[in-house]
Amino acid sequence: xxxxxxxxxxxxxxxxxxxxxxxxxxxxxxxxxxxxxxxxxxxxxxxxxxxxxxxxxxxxxxxxxxxxxxxxxxxxxxxxxxxxxxxxxxxxxxxxxxxxxxxxxxxxxxxxxxxxxxxxxxxxxxxxxxxxxxxxxxxxxxxxxxxxxxxxxxxxxxxxxxxxxxxxxxxxxxxxxxxxxxxxxxxxxxxxxxxxxxxxxxxxxxxxxxxxxxxxxxxxxxxxxxxxxxxxxxxxxxxxxxxxxxxxxxxxxxxxxxxxxxxxxxxxxxxxxxxxxxxxxxxxxxxxxxxxxxxxxxxxxxxxxxxxxxxxxxxxxxxxxxxxxxxxxxxxxxxxxxxxxxxxxxxx
Amino acid sequence: xxxxxxxxxxxxxxxxxxxxxxxxxxxxxxxxxxxxxxxxxxxxxxxxxxxxxxxxxxxxxxxxxxxxxxxxxxxxxxxxxxxxxxxxxxxxxxxxxxxxxxxxxxxxxxxxxxxxxxxxxxxxxxxxxxxxxxxxxxxxxxxxxxxxxxxxxxxxxxxxxxxxxxxxxxxxxxxxxxxxxxxxxxxxxxxxxxxxxxxxxxxxxxxxxxxxxxxxxxxxxxxxxxxxxxxxxxxxxxxxxxxxxxxxxxxxxxxxxxxxxxxxxxxxxxxxxxxxxxxxxxxxxxxxxxxxxxxxxxxxxxxxxxxxxxxxxxxxxxxxxxxxxxxxxxxxxxxxxxxxxxxxxxxx
Numbered sequence: 001x002x003x004x005x006x007x008x009x010x011x012x013x014x015x016x017x018x019x020x021x022x023x024x025x026x027x028x029x030x031x032x033x034x035x036x037x038x039x040x041x042x043x044x045x046x047x048x049x050x051x052x053x054x055x056x057x058x059x060x061x062x063x064x065x066x067x068x069x070x071x072x073x074x075x076x077x078x079x080x081x082x083x084x085x086x087x088x089x090x091x092x093x094x095x096x097x098x099x100x101x102x103x104x105x106x107x108x109x110x111x112x113x114x115x116x117x118x119x120x121x122x123x124x125x126x127x128x129x130x131x132x133x134x135x136x137x138x139x140x141x142x143x144x145x146x147x148x149x150x151x152x153x154x155x156x157x158x159x160x161x162x163x164x165x166x167x168x169x170x171x172x173x174x175x176x177x178x179x180x181x182x183x184x185x186x187x188x189x190x191x192x193x194x195x196x197x198x199x200x201x202x203x204x205x206x207x208x209x210x211x212x213x214x215x216x217x218x219x220x221x222x223x224x225x226x227x228x229x230x231x232x233x234x235x236x237x238x239x240x241x242x243x244x245x246x247x248x249x250x251x252x253x254x255x256x257x258x259x260x261x262x263x264x265x266x267x268x269x270x271x272x273x274x275x276x277x278x279x280x281x282x283x284x285x286x287x288x289x290x291x292x293x294x295x296x297x298x299x300x301x302x303x304x305x306x307x308x309x310x311x312x313x314x315x316x317x318x319x320x321x322x323x324x325x326x327x328x329x330x331x332x333x334x335x336x337x338x339x340x341x342x343x344x345x346x347x348x
Numbered sequence: 349x350x351x352x353x354x355x356x357x358x359x360x361x362x363x364x365x366x367x368x369x370x371x372x373x374x375x376x377x378x379x380x381x382x383x384x385x386x387x388x389x390x391x392x393x394x395x396x397x398x399x400x401x402x403x404x405x406x407x408x409x410x411x412x413x414x415x416x417x418x419x420x421x422x423x424x425x426x427x428x429x430x431x432x433x434x435x436x437x438x439x440x441x442x443x444x445x446x447x448x449x450x451x452x453x454x455x456x457x458x459x460x461x462x463x464x465x466x467x468x469x470x471x472x473x474x475x476x477x478x479x480x481x482x483x484x485x486x487x488x489x490x491x492x493x494x495x496x497x498x499x500x501x502x503x504x505x506x507x508x509x510x511x512x513x514x515x516x517x518x519x520x521x522x523x524x525x526x527x528x529x530x531x532x533x534x535x536x537x538x539x540x541x542x543x544x545x546x547x548x549x550x551x552x553x554x555x556x557x558x559x560x561x562x563x564x565x566x567x568x569x570x571x572x573x574x575x576x577x578x579x580x581x582x583x584x585x586x587x588x589x590x591x592x593x594x595x596x597x598x599x600x601x602x603x604x605x606x607x608x609x610x611x612x613x614x615x616x617x618x619x620x621x622x623x624x625x626x627x628x629x630x631x632x633x634x635x636x637x638x639x640x641x642x643x644x645x646x647x648x649x650x651x652x653x654x655x656x657x658x659x660x661x662x663x664x665x666x667x668x669x670x671x672x673x674x675x676x677x678x679x680x681x682x683x684x685x686x687x688x689x690x691x692x693x694x695x696x
């Protein structure tokens with residue numbers, strides 16, 4: 001796939017080194033991609049020069065303005081119009097690039113992307129979607145925190161968008177979809193999740209709706225797409241991260257307790273490394289802002305070059321799949337059906 | 349502490365064996381406790397006879413009625429008035445016992461406990477509170493699912509009740525309290541969590557309010573009491589369980605991959621067992637229905653005798669601490685202060 005990705009070269013803890021090296025790594029899997037790099041030219045030029053492949057496929061655009069990590073989104077929006085983040089987003093708006101990737105300030109990236117790219121027709125609220133590891137592989141969780149309160153129609157649209165993401169990035173033909181709830185029975189939970197489930201059952205779109213899932217279904221990988229509001233999704237993702245960290249901590253601590261276990265540790269180390277790779281957050285890096293009229297991928301702020309390359313890969317797959325055209329089409333189809341459902345409800 | 353605990357001897361997957369053996373194990377730590385056992389006498393009598401210590405400290409009360417695990421709470425409430433669960437709860441209401449422990453149907457236990465025991469003065473909504481392991485030890489999470497929607501005053505009361513629980517069961521002098529949110533800054537989250545935080549800051553009760561915490565703070569053990577609504581709490585707890593299960597699965601799978609790692613596994617096995625014990629859900633068994641006028645402890649339905657003994661231990665500690673008298677007193681004090689806050693808000 002020949003496409004151009006614009007990179008906020010100054011965003012994230014390891015920028016610009018991580019961004020430049022990540023772009024070079026991504027070219028091994030996607031040799032036809034071109035990059036627009038936004039950032040401080042005096043820093044970027046010598047870095048890019050170290051990678052002959054990247055040098056031929058990257059264009060630098062200088063700016064010395066950067067969005068700080070602690071900048072409030074509203075302030076960043078007003079004051080950082082010349083920042084590397086803003087210019088990288090503008091490049092998508094102006095069709096110079098097909099997607100933007102940034103490891104910078106999440107709130108600012110969301111606010112700027114919303115203002116510059118706007119939402120897709122029929123979408124009011126973009127959602128942050130992120131892949132997380134499961135027993136069976138990986139699943140997509142959305143919304144991860146863009147919207148603390150969501151109604152049934154929002155949740156329905158998240159399902160449609162998540163379905164398209166899984167088809168695009170994991171290549172699954174018929175992803176299964178679940179709504180996160182406190183039980184699997186129809187009467188469980190609050191009105192918004194119950195109404196969203198009814199919409200998904202009744203729309204007639206070719207979606208494989210599994211029904212309600214519970215928190216433990218995330219790790220089990222029961223469904224490919226886990227739909228929830230941004231409050232619950234943010235808490236669930238961060239809880240998962242915290243528990244994974246706690247378990248690794250206790251595991252390491254336990255392995256240090258005796259001479260035998262220290263010896264044994266040397267023997268099991270390759271196995272533990274395999275275990276670590278399975279759960280490596282870098283392999284699941286690249287959260288997408290779904291629902292915007294333009295592809296914007298958020299890379300984790302503290303990822304390394306391998307993780308950043310993965311986020312670029314997510315962006316390329318989304319461009320290749322033409323995800324936004326497909327989401328727009330499904331939302332358009334479901335709009336008609338949603339209205340019918342609402343009207344039928346009113347007649348009843 | 350000399351007290352009497354009533355046991356639903358027929359509740360849970362391993363009943364009645366797990367209940368009887370659990371009671372025997374609990375007597376090793378709490379030799380002065382007495383038990384009222386409700387259930388099928390023909391099954392219970394020979395089981396109890398195997399434990400001479402328990403035989404001297406247990407009284408059997410026969411019933412052949414049982415609440416099934418798939419029974420709807422509303423049906424159980426109407427139809428199971430002679431069940432082992434209902435009679436065990438009644439015993440607390442009638443002052444024959446100071447607490448009830450059951451591994452049976454959670455919804456039915458909550459519904460029956462609410463109807464029979466009623467709530468404490470000043471409490472509208474009881475909450476389910478559960479200890480979970482962290483890096484620093486264990487923390488209490490509430491509400492775990494009794495109330496899918498909670499307002500600021502509910503969250504405030506959960507904080508007061510959770511504080512009392514930690515003092516009672518873990519013996520901490522000044523537990524720290526956090527409200528679960530999507531960020532730590534004051535303006536984050538929805539109105540209910542922000543208003544609850546204001547209440548906790550302004551009430552003047554001797555509570556150590558830390559502020560907002562995020563999902564990953566659960567595993568870190570940042571605070572002793574994590575306050576949230578029942579929807580988010582249920583999802584967070586089950587997400588944590590699912591991720592812990594997934595990690596154990598991947599760890600075992602990785603350790604089976606080579607001869608060296610299988611050999612090494614023999615050497616690290618004691619360390620891994622130590623790791624397993626650290627996270628053993630049996631050690632954290634015993635969720636309490638906080639806010640009821642009577643102590644009701646829910647044991648996990650699939651726990652074993654050691655886990656059930658732990659749930660009995662939680663019940664005994666709560667009785668010893670006289671938790672409900674203390675909660676009532678703090679809620680009474682905070683009622684005055686809450687009203688002042690509300691009135692001050694209206695004047696402003």
